[in-house]
Amino acid sequence: MATLYLIATPIGNLGDLSPRAVEVLKQVDTIACEDTRTSGFLLHHFEVKKPLISFHSHNEHKKLQALSDLLDAGNHIALISDAGMPAISDPGFLAVRQAHLSGHEVIVIPGPSAAISALAASGLPSDRFCFEGFLPQKKGRKTRIEQLTEEARTMIFFESPYRILKLLDELSLVFGSDRLACFGRELTKKFEENRRGTLSELKASLSERPSIKGEFVLIVAGKDYTE
16 A cells, blocks of 8 residues: 655745655655646755656646556655645645545645635634635636625635736625625735735725736635624
């Protein structure tokens, strides 16, 4: 029986990679990564020299059998994404499921999480929350937002800098522009920003800027929360 390790990688600050993660990366036989170039920089920084195989959203189904064959042959594998925890809005779910079905061990090496970091910094209720990640870009997007109308838990969304204003508009239309929210941007990096306000206030703040940069985590209060 071999082991598939899911290893959380830094979402911006390289100092957030745990000593245990580095130790495991140096011990495994192969590292499956979302982007070999991005991961190559990280691994070089920590002097990790292991064979790399690409495993991303566009080839996950095709590479699944190769990954399974390596585990069946007794190879221990580390699965990492470009940032954060594999399988959470990143490739990994299929590999983990297959490892379980094949009788291999799955071990998580915890670490940085953009969703949890932004939630903790939001000042919105964190005892109960739901993770929505990236909403569908086209088909089903409006329907999904409308389905969340009665959601009482705090909601977590991922969005790019190119579509964040659109998302704020869409949520304002369905939830109301006075719904409390908080966005996290450039988390763990030099220009990290966590800004709290209503959906309309957040949009106004971003609209005044000459450019919008950085990936966003948008935390939105559940229905009826007003503090």
